[in-house]
Amino acid sequence: MRNLAPVTDAICKTTDSAGAPRAHESAAKHVSGKAFYVDDIIEPRGTLYAAVGYADIARGHIRTLDLSGVRSSEGVVGVLELDDIPGITDVGPVFPGDPLLSADEIRYAGQPVFAVAAQTELQARQAVKRAVIDCESRAPLLDVEKALNEKQFVRPSHSMRRGDARKAITEAPLRLEAQQHVGGQEHFYLEGQVSLAVPAEDGGMLIYSSTQHPSEVQKLVAEVLGIPVNRVTVDMRRMGGGFGGKETQAAPWACLAALLARKTGRAVKLRLPRCDDMPMTGKRHPFFNRYEIGFDLQGRLLGAEITVTGNCGHSPDLSDAIVDRAMFHSDNAYFIPDVAIDGHRCMTNTVSHTAFRGFGGPQGMMIIERAMDDIARAVGRDPLDIRKLNLYGTKGRDLTPYHQQVEHNLLPELIDQLERSSRYRERRAEITAWNAKNRVLKRGLALTPVKFGISFTLQHLNQAGALIHIYTDGSIQLNHGGTEMGQGLHTKVLQIVAETLAVSPDQIEITATRTDKVPNTSPTAASSGTDLNGQAARNAALTLKQRISECVAEQKQVAVEAIRFTSGQVFWSDNESMSFAEAAQLAYLNRVSLSATGYYRTPKIWYDRESAKGRPFFYFANGAAVSEVVIDTLTGEYRVLAVDILHDVGRSLNPAVDRGQIEGGFIQGMGWLTTEELKWNAEGVLISNSPANYKIPAVSDTPAHFRVDLFKRDNEEETVYNSKAVGEPPFMLAISVWSALRDAIASLADYRVSPALDTPATPERVLGAVTETRKQAAEKGAI
The missing domain is CATH 3.30.365.10 (Aldehyde oxidase/xanthine dehydrogenase, molybdopterin binding domain)
Incomplete structure (x- = not known):
């Protein structure tokens, strides 16, 4: 992107601008009850x-x-x-x-x-x-497997291919196949x-x-x-x-x-x-996933056939793109040399399921994370070692099933750092010893990674606009096409504009998102709110900065390159300056427009759906989490004891907001995989229809040890101040909780059985997996 301003647009000296942990712009109004929502409008x-x-x-x-x-x-x-x-x-x-x-x-x-x-x-x-x-x-038709067998689809199926998966699986030294049901979410x-x-x-x-x-x-x-x-x-x-x-x-x-x-x-x-x-209203899509994989004696993947089937409800809604996203992420962080991925969109007689944080990506990741644990049990290795062995790597092991190259891959380094900081190896030894001494309570540990593509997979949605007015007193009004739902988007965009103009964020007022100010906006979704709207707002601010710079340079008879914006002042020499408000007044008196629009569209992205090849994502956000759980093998009850997260947000625009998104995303993901169970009766009526019979995580479910660190590395791609998206990727870090539950159950068979555990992993399902694992262990002579 061309920098329109003649002055350096580096991190400015004002406090609370980009990079600072500024409080949410409506935080005080939220807690005092003064924030206006639609129902509060007079x-x-x-x-x-x-x-x-x-x-x-x-x-x-x-x-x-x-x-x-x-x-x-x-x-x-x-x-x-x-x-x-x-x-x-x-x-x-x-x-x-x-x-x-x-x-x-x-x-x-x-x-x-x-x-x-x-x-x-x-x-x-x-x-x-x-x-x-x-x-x-x-x-009613309510069973997704029946819908799949009867080919009851809301949209046509889609496939991705690279290499000869069937041949690779057939010739592999070891093979496995499995299936899983992944529940939806309110x-x-x-x-x-x-x-x-x-x-x-x-x-x-x-x-x-x-x-x-x-x-x-x-x-x-x-x-x-x-x-x-x-x-x-x-x-x-x-x-x-x-x-x-x-x-x-x-x-x-x-x-x-x-x-x-x-x-x-x-x-x-x-x-x-x-x-x-x-x-x-629609929910997160429940999914029915299957895999057949081939791998070597060390546990390295050689080939995979993966099927992801979304239960879409009665109509398409966004299911076409959601199942596509599940397919895009069914590899998660792992290179598969020969791979075939099929995605189906099944019709059932329920409400039409719709977008939910991750947009199908979490459901797709679940099947490959199950495969990693299953391979580990099959070859007798720690699941972390199998995950590290199969990570995307150097040239030749860096191409996704949809033929996008995985560039700037941070995960090997990030995982190593988290492995050390969380004491993974020491804790693994301690847990194994603890489990050997305890007959009823069993602990589990898992480290799982996330590689999440950032961009709308529908290309034309990757655009945004913004509108900025500067008034003659130096105050600024900002409007952009993104919507604020508590995630801190307005706060970050405000900080970006403050950074660009080198003013205090307190000088900027963000107004309601309105279609008569910024037209033809994209939804605030796909973790792209800041990437798109922040860059559009920055471009509008750079246009105004250019105009003011040219005006001041002309009036002070200096070169435009001499103009600097720093800490609320506009300098034309080392010791001569005026306030930003004075510069705005000067521009107005000289008939310089102080209103500008900004526009941004994501570069580099494309995808040919016919050939299932392209670059659908501008970049990947990465992260990893270590979760430790304890289960009661008599009742199936469990607790999450400890969580350590290391997450990649590029150069953080606001570390406080980013940490909040990571923590909230993880807990919401944990709820999806453990307690949040959607239930329809035989007549197709939703019976989990109130807070009394649908359990989201409570404060008491937060692990006592919950550590979140930001991986310090600027985004290699040219995003706004080299930041990365943070809305959706942390959600999938919660897969580590599900994997840790499976790890605890597997200890009942000396880790020689890889238990099936559909989600949500309610205590009833955990108890069922405990019973089945003990049965399989007895058959194998593992107990």
Whole structure:
């Protein structure tokens, strides 16, 4: 990227700029309750409140729909059915398949059928219960293996090939095959799905929405209303969590609110209560994975055939790209000389599953991490040694299954550093000795790595814009296309602009993400928020810096190269300067524009899906974690005792925010793999539908020893200040907990059995694995 400014754009002298552990820009507002979310916005006079009526069967069709009781219910002002929609009725984000309302076919329990607007929220919720929906029910398809066998797909399958995997496996000295089920996950954002639609002039609409993708909400609202996109404005200041659940699935509720607002002529707020949010919105995709591998006597992989199958629910949503991402990461950190990877996208009669932190990558990594442990047990070596043996390495062992070269590979050095700092070898010996003396409690230890590709795999999404205004008092207003969901994106972008202009971050105000300020934005997802929007904001700041520099140089009659921005001052000689505010005023008086847009698109990336070859990722983020657990072999209960993490974030833009993301990502990943269990009954109704029956990690589940260190190495690629993405990669570090549980169970067979352990690894599943391992050990004479 060309540096427009004539002065050095190095790390500046101001405090709290890029590289400093500045507090989150809304931290004080979060803890004091002063932060405004959509539900906190002061409502226009006459605002109505909406609720959604939905089907309680998973498969069938509506025979009759009687809403007379709804219409006559107290406080009801408007009722919306499918025939009332003036524009499109399918809001599928990429491919069709997501009807906003259904008047006939029902494909999952929780499918919206109608919506109602009433004077109060309670009245709206009471009204929907008076609907009479007479359905003819059919047996739902809920089993992903059955769906795979019957070829019930929402999108075509995809394959990646390099070399001759079948031949390599057949000729290998040792072979293994296995399968695993990887459970899904509820997003459990603290703020549920919510939108406020306010009618505007000329048939327009102002939408306040808790969404990761304001531009998509803008487009879909316009399309369901049948109006041009420029008549819809979407405003999003902050979310109370998103994790991917508000990338596509915030849009339907905004569309329903807008349609009701159009119909009634009044503002309408639609906020899903948790009891509706959970059955009506998508989850992390459950996956069914299989492998067949060939390896040598030392445990080095020679060939692999891997199949990843996503349980997509009833429609495509983002499943095509999510299963692609699972395929991209089914190698994780390991070189496979000859490899074949197949990805399937199965249809089942559940809510359509959607984006979730990692976007399929975690589910793909699980199968190869299982293989590493299985190989170790087969050849009698420590699993860490097998992982290190198979890491991507020098030329000839640096090409992924999709033919991207793994450049700047930090993992061998990073793993060695963590191995030493965590005392892995000493602890391994201590745990082995401890297990030999304890019959009931068994400990396990695992070190697992992460290699995660950074970029949207859909190429056109890798772009961003920003808008900066400098006012004559030196204050700055910043707007960019990314959305803040608690992850600290606004804080980092603010620090980047402060760094570029060498001013205090306190001079900068970040405003709500709005589609009338920065158009055609990409979703805040794929860990790319800072990479894209930070660079766009920096480019806007560099443009303004250039203009001010040229103005000052002209007025002071010096070369533009002499201008320096340092610590809130603009210097034109070693001892002559003016404040940044004075420089802004000078530029204004000389008719220099103090408003600029910035734009950025990720370089180097491409992918040819037909040949399954390319460079889909700009770079890889890396990390590794060591987890130690203890299990009770009589009950299956367990605890995570200690976690040591070393994670690669490049040159950290904010170490405090980065550490928070690593810690939070790990704990969320640990919940996915251990306690968070999605359950549907035989009729296809979600029964893990509240905090009472769906268990996310509590504070007490955090390990007593929880150490996080940042790997100190600048990104070799030209990212903003050589930083790296940090949102998604730490999530997969939690695979070490699952691997450590398997390690503890394997100790029951003197590590000669590699136990199967589907996820989430609940105590019931752990106990089942303990029983099966003991059985296999007895058969092998290992006990």
